Amino acid sequence: MDQPTPSAWVRRFAPLIRPGGRVLDLAAGAGRHTRLLLDMGFRVTAVDRDIEGLRPFAGDQCEIHAIDLEASAPEHALGQFGFYDGIVVTNYLHRPLFASIAAALAPEGVLIYETFAIGNERFGRPRNPDFLLRPGELLEAFATLRIIAFEEGEVSLPRPSVIQRIAAVNGPPGRLPE
Secondary structure, eight states: OOOOOOOHHHHHHGGGSOTTOEEEEETOTTOHHHHHHHHTTOEEEEEESOOGGGGGGOBTTEEEEEOOTTTSOHHHHHHTTOOEEEEEEESOOOGGGHHHHHHTEEEEEEEEEEEEBTTGGGTSSOOSGGGSBOTTHHHHHTTTSEEEEEEEEEEOSSSSEEEEEEEEESSSOOOOOO
16 A cells, blocks of 8 residues: 655655654654654654554664553653654644643754644534644644744645644754755
């Protein structure tokens, strides 16, 4: 089975992560970003409730952990593995994790987050407001980080949807991606 294409947002901002650094792929799904991050030379921790699709990535450079992020205490779900030079979250929203995500970033660590927002219900799933970001919600949730980029609105690829995405750094301004 072909691996889905990694997010252009993740591809754009992943080069900001410290070369060879530790990266958390949170709610990693089938591993489309795990593969990208490994190919870029990062050490990856991939976490998801169902890890069957992630098993092929397990090895010296990739730890796989089966964790139900919504059933675990947020600090336990993320805090047990240390700090990360990068955290990638796509197509996943569990608001109680926001503070733990920010706390799990190492100094100068990069957060790359992209998921669905209010308005997406007209295009399909998710439709439940519990799984849709409110306007500017990622900016508010990660206000303690330095925002590098933020977008909110309708996109056509990989499918029509309404999204919100942020790239942020835990620390002072640095270089931007080309």
